[in-house]
Amino acid sequence: MANVRGGDLSRLRQLNALAAIRALREAGPLTLTALAERTGLSRPSTKEVVDELTGLGWVEEVPPNPGTMGRPARRYRFRADCGHLVGVDIGGHNIRAALSDLDGEILAETRQPVRPDDPLEERLAAIERAVSGCLALSGRAASDLWLVAAGTTGVVSPEGRVQFSAAIPAWIGLDLAGELARMFPCEVLVENDSRLAALAEARRGAARGARDVVFLHVGRRMGTGLIIDGKVHRGFGAAAGEIVMLPEARWYDAPDHLNTCAVVPPGTPEEDAAGFTLAAARDGDPAALAAVGRYVDDLAVGTAAMVLLLDPQVVVLGGGFSRSADVLLGPLRERLERACLRTPEVRASALGDECVVMGAIDYAVDHLDRHLFTPDAGPSLPLPQPAGR
Amino acid sequence: MANVRGGDLSRLRQLNALAAIRALREAGPLTLTALAERTGLSRPSTKEVVDELTGLGWVEEVPPNPGTMGRPARRYRFRADCGHLVGVDIGGHNIRAALSDLDGEILAETRQPVRPDDPLEERLAAIERAVSGCLALSGRAASDLWLVAAGTTGVVSPEGRVQFSAAIPAWIGLDLAGELARMFPCEVLVENDSRLAALAEARRGAARGARDVVFLHVGRRMGTGLIIDGKVHRGFGAAAGEIVMLPEARWYDAPDHLNTCAVVPPGTPEEDAAGFTLAAARDGDPAALAAVGRYVDDLAVGTAAMVLLLDPQVVVLGGGFSRSADVLLGPLRERLERACLRTPEVRASALGDECVVMGAIDYAVDHLDRHLFTPDAGPSLPLPQPAGR
Structure with a gap:
């Protein structure tokens, strides 16, 4: 069974699993009692859900503090490292990439200089190199990626096609989402760079x-x-x-x-x-x-x-x-x-020069929360297996 | 027990009751089976919740169609008439008021002509007359009102004070929310009139x-x-x-x-x-x-x-x-x-001249959905008894 929304879990068990994941993502490590309180589930149902999610690799027990006396209540956390996200900033002079866990914690960053008048293929190759660099730096494989979110200069259509770009003329008309989808074995999001910069400043920056x-x-x-x-x-x-x-x-x-x-x-x-x-x-x-x-x-x-x-x-x-x-x-x-x-x-x-790439990561995290960890939010992601089991 | 969020219902029963009310408000009359499906509750829990809400006056059984053969499954609906809302449009030349049920269905409308240079007291008295007219037309009392939403020309502070008005000079500096709260025995919302007009056009008008x-x-x-x-x-x-x-x-x-x-x-x-x-x-x-x-x-x-x-x-x-x-x-x-x-x-x-008063009603309905019929949405309304029990 590959994902929480998948076949074998009943509807109710799916909803309970999503509620538990949401609570753990929001609140950090929780005891079963605290988790039951936050989800409104009974304690036996909470235990059942946590056991199931632990088995699937989505949740793990937090090791007790070494100095703790007696038998403290077990605490559980969401395994933010069971998948990875990549953010990319496609600018006129630089391609930046960052790799994070599912909570948006940055694990690796790279930068590839490019020129505004570079041919299309060279710029696309630089994107691939920047992301490969992040994977190498963090010891991950492309198959560990759940989402790639890219910010580009220019006006981008809802389908991820570049409609206009004053900064990168070769970019105009490009099906950027399609190019990135061919490059990476996961879902791809494309957004205007200033919007992602705004998001990063609102989440972790000046605003x-x-x-x-x-x-x-x-x-x-x-x-x-x-x-x-x-x-x-x-x-x-x-x-x-x-x-x-x-x-x-x-x-x-x-x-x-x-x-x-x-x-x-x-x-x-x-x-x-x-x-x-x-x-x-x-x-x-x-x-x-x-x-x-x-x-x-x-x-x-x-x-x-x-x-x-x-x-x-x-x-x-x-x-x-x-x-x-x-x-x-x-x-x-x-x-x-x-x-x-x-x-x-x-x-x-x-965040200066980092704001677009950070925003791309934050955008990917938001997308995950909205489309994966929310019941009835529309089509579910084609989820890879949780990693490292 | 005056309200669904109130004391005697346990947390879980409250959540289930809110889920059932939300489903019935969104989908219209439902059988227990359909309601169970929409809420994710078991059928016995659904039955229990519906019985409880029926007893409290929030839900009622829909009479079967006269021509129906055999024993059709019982259907239940939210009682939109268990409370009432008032919308007010405060303009330079007219005060308009409308009264609706909790679904925003308009039951009565009134208009009171005023002049831009009328003294403050006269304009406030016209508001009171316009609303009283709606109550009289619909055979309701002020105690049946759950919410009054007023749209006014001018810039309104978050607290409902008029900060500037070119159209009604006497209005500037007025604590409009305070004046309305003294007038009506329920919660009061104050908003800029163009915003309410926008809402009405988006909900039921040109957009x-x-x-x-x-x-x-x-x-x-x-x-x-x-x-x-x-x-x-x-x-x-x-x-x-x-x-x-x-x-x-x-x-x-x-x-x-x-x-x-x-x-x-x-x-x-x-x-x-x-x-x-x-x-x-x-x-x-x-x-x-x-x-x-x-x-x-x-x-x-x-x-x-x-x-x-x-x-x-x-x-x-x-x-x-x-x-x-x-x-x-x-x-x-x-x-x-x-x-x-x-x-x-x-x-x-x-919607023409009606757009602000319709928008005030739509704004009140939204407020109800967000603050009353949603779990954990913040402080609950001081709810009157459901009417007509």
Whole structure:
């Protein structure tokens, strides 16, 4: 029998098993008595369920503390290592991958540099290498993977096809979900990178605990990801977050203010220009400060539109320019205070370059909770055998 | 024993009772066998729960059809009339009230005209009269009410205090939730009117079945209500939907295009001016069509910001000007198609002047489902006795 939803368990026993797994995943190790209380099951039913799940490799007994006197009550925990998840961040210049257990605990990370103009095959090969690296680092095989979640720059269709990407032109039209499904022997999820970054900041980063979060990707390209009521907001056609496309929001050309400042040395490649302006502004250069002011004026228009519309608890400033958050946060806050009815907290990204790959892991964990460990949540995953039995 | 969550029922019996009530509310009349299947309870437990709920007045047997031969299996239903809900729409010119059963089935409606500059006391008295009228029409008493949900123009704090209202100046600063709580012997909810209108259109109106909906209140004043993932989006400080406050969204002054058109007869009061322009545009008057074009240009900017950000399935055009939806919908669609990545359906309000009061009823039903008929959803309502026992 391969999975908890599978054939031999009766409907009621399945529901009880799912309730027990959910309780153990939420609360950590529990005694049978505590587990019975949380699930509403009788103690004999709880014992039966735990024995069954232990036999299947989903649950294990926690060893008692060495110093414990007498006979303490046995405690049981969910075996988060009975399966593994992979998160991938597909950017213009880097592919990052991370491997975690089923609780999202990171066990290995890798990075593969790529170039925006690399051919499609090379970029796909780099994804495969990044994930293989994670498997090797953690001593796991591809067959241990339950889910691969990938975040990519660009607009992604609900089916995981790249509809548009300014950063990776070769990516446009690619059936990314299909390519990844050919690569890995497990379910694959594809999502826009800014949305995953937003999720990571809401779960473990600068907006930890907040239910409504606007993540601003500020860099040479601008993007945004929304967390609404604790969940990634995709929209009906998975096209949410594209306010950069509205000229009146003044985002698209905003980075030009930084690129064209007089402090940028002649001949600087465009991708490095803004860094000079932001650095000079930190040192108090008046021309650079004026350029930053104009940049934040524009950034604040689209941001105020989002804040007025959604009233988030936290706005997180992420992306390449967020390394200069010290220069940007104050002016942005000040403009939002003038423009908005209620000003949210404005914070710098806590996860930096890791935010997309962490978000991909968090997204995979959420997917697991929603589609596997919840009764009647729709089609069940094709689950591999719990590992290490 | 006054309520299902109350003292005497054990934890497990409470959970079973809630599961049975939920199944009957969702599926309508069920046989014991069908109910057992939906709840996952054994048939004897189901019988026990149904007997108990019948005794408490929450559930009743459905009379068999007169023509039925033999002995058909008994069917049971939730008694939606064991309590009642009131919805109130507090506008500048009208107070509307509706009374429904616990399923949101409307049993009575009233309207009380008021004036925007009426003193506070007069407006509060009109609310009380409107609700009393509903009670009288339906033969119910205030003690039969479980919930009163009120929608008001203006920005409302999470605690139900009016923070700002352009339409009813006397309303600003009012503890509306407190005033209503003094008026009615039951729990009171207060919400922004555009949000409730959005909910009604999503539940029973133009956007029925859609999970992500933007409701545009277009009229002399502009407002918006968002339904995200099937729920009213309030935002962290209950200030969501206020994009009209962003000058770049071009909403605030947009109605001026209609008010100042040459077709408006001199001396027309401002509140009637737009109607002349919209009527003339319907008749093909070039000046009026040009004014409508400029109006929709502005309307489309704020709307495109919302569509690009949220990617809703449906945009509903409501509010006073939506009576001229035939004149506005085409031009609005055309501009959104040019500005947006994915154009949602754009539809006229199906509920018209009733949308806020219907939304208030739907909001009350949702609240009931979330806070009363769901285990562990937080504090339970102070429930009155089920009526009519």
